[in-house]
Amino acid sequence: MYLTKIDLLPHHRDIQRRLGDCQQFHQMIMGLFESDRKDAQVLYRVRQDRNALAVYLYSSRPVNRDRVLPGMHFCGQRDLTLWLESMQQGQVWHFDLLASPTKKVAQDGRKNSQRRILRTLDERIAWLARKGVQNGFELLNCQELEGGQLTGRHTQERGGRMYLDQYHYQGTLQIIDIRQFQKAIQDGIGPGKSYGLGMLLLNQ
CATH class of the missing domain: 3.30.70.1210 (Crispr-associated protein; domain 2)
Structure with missing residues (x-):
């Protein structure tokens, strides 16, 4: 399982529009993967961190960084396998x-x-x-x-x-x-x- 953090630019027009519609935001998140939510076992959470708005993701497959859209900044990805097993x-x-x-x-x-x-x-x-x-x-x-x-x-x-x-x-x-x-x-x-x-x- 992977943990991924992506910062969001809330003033970016497309991000702003998707934040206001949970169905569109879901579609944007699933666009980061090459399979559907159940296959990739995707969970996500939008969270305000200090001065930044970020989305955190758990997934069984890594995010495809080539699919990160304008208004999104890929911050990092971590394999949680050892953490879970510990x-x-x-x-x-x-x-x-x-x-x-x-x-x-x-x-x-x-x-x-x-x-x-x-x-x-x-x-x-x-x-x-x-x-x-x-x-x-x-x-x-x-x-x-x-x-x-x-x-x-x-x-x-x-x-x-x-x-x-x-x-x-x-x-x-x-x-x-x-x-x-x-x-x-x-x-x-x-x-x-x-x-x-x-x-x-x-x-x-």
Whole structure:
């Protein structure tokens, strides 16, 4: 697995346009690879670092630097294989996560259920705690910093305008199942992974 950092120039017209549409931003990110998101196992996160706006990526394949667009500056890429393999059960990590805490609600007369955002803080923290147990970690502490909404535009055939609620979490966690936890880092947490959610950023 690779970690890549790319700085973004927010005043560049094309970058500015894509930042305002999560579907277009997703297409820009996937253009950095020669395969689709599932094959390249891409997770990404837009983050403000000091005075720079950057996008961080986890992927099973390296970014093709020839595909980096104007308004993007390639900062570096690191193979995380040894880092992942060095993790141990019981380790404590600080985490940073953008996620969309939802529940599935059955719809009358329809085969597929619909995702609904959880509206209370207690529900959302409980959701993240459950995700932790499912993904090999225990929440030791967690705070919700702020919420927001991603917007974008599908094709008309797929319903036109799209909206995706997101919440920002920081805290500490402890690894309780190393294999599940490593998989969670690679696969992400919760829905919205195509649109910059679910990437678990870690530091000690």
